[in-house]
Amino acid sequence: MSERIVELEVLRFNPETDSEPRFQRYSVPCMNEWVVLDALNHVKESIDPTLSYRWSCHMAVCGSCGMMINGEPKLACKAFLREYEGVIRVEPLAHFPIQRDLVTVIDDFVTKLKRVKPYLIPKEDQPVEAGEFWQSPAELKRYKQYTLCINCMLCYAACPEYGLVPKFIGPAAITLAHRYNEDSRDSGREERQQEIASNEGVWECSFVGACSEVCPEHVDPAGALQQVKIKSTVDWYQEHLLPGSKK
Amino acid sequence: MAKSNKPIVWGLFAAGGTVTAFLTPVLLLLTLLPAFGVMPGLLSYDNLRGFAGHWFGRLLVFGILFLMLWHAAHRLRVTLHDFGVRADGLVAVAVYLAAAAGTVATGYFLLRI
Amino acid sequence: MxxxxxxxxxxxxxxxxxxxxxxxxxxxxxxxxxxxxxxxxxxxxxxxxxxxxxxxxxxxxxxxxxxxxxxxxxxxxxxxxxYHSTSWFNVTPKAMPVQIGENFLPGAVIVAAHYAGWLVASVAVLFLAGVF
CATH class of the missing domain: 1.20.1300.10 (Fumarate reductase/succinate dehydrogenase, transmembrane subunit)
Incomplete structure (x- = not known):
C-alpha cells in the first residue's frame, strides 16, 4: 500500500453565486490503487464538503459518475490514478449544462431516450397464461451487446456532432432503439424509425467513432448507428421504389 | 417526426466510398507507372479508345466516375459542416450540382470517343 | 431546476x-x-x-x-x-457484422476479406491494363 499526493483540479460552479465555472485545486493524499472517484470522495469527506458530484455503485454498472478526466469522458470509478501523472483535471461531462460542480443536467438525454421507445413492443399483448416469448441463443446474441448500455452518456460527451447539433438524438438512444429493433420478440421498429430515421436521428451521425472508443461497456454505438443507416436506406428504397410493399 | 430523405444521398455516398476504396489507389498507380518507365498497354491511345469506345467500357467508366463524384460531394458537404460552415442547404445544392455536372461531362466525353 | x-x-x-x-x-x-x-x-x-x-x-x-x-x-x-481505403475497410465489421449461426464472425476476418479483395482487384486491374 503506497500513498501519493494527487493534485486534482476540479471545475466548480455554484448556480446561486457564480456567473461562470472556475477551477479549484485540491491536494489529495491517495492510495496508489485508488480511482478518481475515491479521490473525490476523500475531498468531500475530509477537505471540502461542498463539492457536488453524482456516483452510486463504484463498479461501472450504474453509469452515474461520468465526467471529463483530462478532457476524456470517463467513469470516475474506472479511472485509475496510477494511469495519470501530474495534475488531474476533472470537469463535468461535456455537451451537457452544468447544474452544480460536476453535476450535469441530463434532461435532454432522458427525453430523447423516451422518444425512441426503448422497450419491447410485441405485435399483440398476450395474457400471462400464454407463456413466455421464446428466443433462441442466436436471436439473443444478435442484440445482446447493446443491452450492456448503462446510460452513462460518455458517448454524448465524446460525440462532436451532438456538441455541434444538440437536437441530434445521439449515440446511446439510437443504439437502444436498434437493440429493440433487432430483438426477435419486438414489432415496434416502424414506430422507432419515425424518430431515429428522421433528420434529427441517425442522419446527423458522420461516423466519427468517438462514442465507441469511450464506451466503458464496449457497446459500440458507432456500429449500431451505421447498421441503422444501412437498414433505413433499404427501407427508403422499398418505400419509394416498390410502392405496393408497405411493410 | 418524418423520416428523412437522406438515404438517397447517403446510399450513393456509401456505394461510392466502397468503389473508391477498392479502385482509386490502383487507378493512380496505373497513371503513375509511365513516369517510372513502365507503360501499361491500356494507356496507349488506340487501346484506351478501344476500351472507352466499347459499350461495356463506357458503362464501367461512367458508373465508377458517377459514384466517385457523389461520394466526394456528399463527404465534402459533411466536412464543410464540420469546419463550421452552417449554410447546409446551399452547400448541399452546390456540391451535388457539381457532382451532377461532372457526371454529365463524363457521359458527354464518353459518347464522343 | x-x-x-x-x-x-x-x-x-x-x-x-x-x-x-x-x-x-x-x-x-x-x-x-x-x-x-x-x-x-x-x-x-x-x-x-x-x-x-x-x-x-x-x-x-x-x-x-x-x-x-x-x-x-x-x-x-x-x-x-x-488513407480512405484503409479507414473504410477497417470499419466494415461495424457497419456489416456477419452472424453465422449463433456467433458473429470476428471483425478481423471481415476486414481481412476486404483487404484481400482490395489486393485481388488491384492486381486484376494492373493485369487487364497490360502491366504484366
Missing amino acids: SAHGKPYVREVSRYGWFFRSPRYLRYMAREVTCVFIGLHALILIMALMRLSQGREAWEVFLANLTRPAGVALQLLILVFAV
Missing part, C-alpha cells in the same frame, strides 16, 4: 473543435480525403476529354502526368486515397 439556480451552458465552438482530441483530428483527416478523391475524379474526366479530342491531345495529357508536378500531385492524391 429554478429552485437550484440557472444551469451553466458551455458553448461548443463550431470552428476548431477538432483540435480538442487526436481522435477528432484522425476523423477530419479521413473526411478531407474527399477533396483528393474529387480531384482524382476531375483528372479522370480530363483524361476522357483529352482522349475524345484525338491522339495528339491524349499524348500531351499523358506526358503532363509524367512530369514532376504531375507525379507529385498523383502521389499526394495516392496518400489520401490509401
Whole structure:
C-alpha cells in the first residue's frame, strides 16, 4: 500500500453565486490503487464538503459518475490514478449544462431516450397464461451487446456532432432503439424509425467513432448507428421504389 | 417526426466510398507507372479508345466516375459542416450540382470517343 | 431546476473543435480525403476529354502526368486515397457484422476479406491494363 499526493483540479460552479465555472485545486493524499472517484470522495469527506458530484455503485454498472478526466469522458470509478501523472483535471461531462460542480443536467438525454421507445413492443399483448416469448441463443446474441448500455452518456460527451447539433438524438438512444429493433420478440421498429430515421436521428451521425472508443461497456454505438443507416436506406428504397410493399 | 430523405444521398455516398476504396489507389498507380518507365498497354491511345469506345467500357467508366463524384460531394458537404460552415442547404445544392455536372461531362466525353 | 439556480451552458465552438482530441483530428483527416478523391475524379474526366479530342491531345495529357508536378500531385492524391481505403475497410465489421449461426464472425476476418479483395482487384486491374 503506497500513498501519493494527487493534485486534482476540479471545475466548480455554484448556480446561486457564480456567473461562470472556475477551477479549484485540491491536494489529495491517495492510495496508489485508488480511482478518481475515491479521490473525490476523500475531498468531500475530509477537505471540502461542498463539492457536488453524482456516483452510486463504484463498479461501472450504474453509469452515474461520468465526467471529463483530462478532457476524456470517463467513469470516475474506472479511472485509475496510477494511469495519470501530474495534475488531474476533472470537469463535468461535456455537451451537457452544468447544474452544480460536476453535476450535469441530463434532461435532454432522458427525453430523447423516451422518444425512441426503448422497450419491447410485441405485435399483440398476450395474457400471462400464454407463456413466455421464446428466443433462441442466436436471436439473443444478435442484440445482446447493446443491452450492456448503462446510460452513462460518455458517448454524448465524446460525440462532436451532438456538441455541434444538440437536437441530434445521439449515440446511446439510437443504439437502444436498434437493440429493440433487432430483438426477435419486438414489432415496434416502424414506430422507432419515425424518430431515429428522421433528420434529427441517425442522419446527423458522420461516423466519427468517438462514442465507441469511450464506451466503458464496449457497446459500440458507432456500429449500431451505421447498421441503422444501412437498414433505413433499404427501407427508403422499398418505400419509394416498390410502392405496393408497405411493410 | 418524418423520416428523412437522406438515404438517397447517403446510399450513393456509401456505394461510392466502397468503389473508391477498392479502385482509386490502383487507378493512380496505373497513371503513375509511365513516369517510372513502365507503360501499361491500356494507356496507349488506340487501346484506351478501344476500351472507352466499347459499350461495356463506357458503362464501367461512367458508373465508377458517377459514384466517385457523389461520394466526394456528399463527404465534402459533411466536412464543410464540420469546419463550421452552417449554410447546409446551399452547400448541399452546390456540391451535388457539381457532382451532377461532372457526371454529365463524363457521359458527354464518353459518347464522343 | 429554478429552485437550484440557472444551469451553466458551455458553448461548443463550431470552428476548431477538432483540435480538442487526436481522435477528432484522425476523423477530419479521413473526411478531407474527399477533396483528393474529387480531384482524382476531375483528372479522370480530363483524361476522357483529352482522349475524345484525338491522339495528339491524349499524348500531351499523358506526358503532363509524367512530369514532376504531375507525379507529385498523383502521389499526394495516392496518400489520401490509401488513407480512405484503409479507414473504410477497417470499419466494415461495424457497419456489416456477419452472424453465422449463433456467433458473429470476428471483425478481423471481415476486414481481412476486404483487404484481400482490395489486393485481388488491384492486381486484376494492373493485369487487364497490360502491366504484366
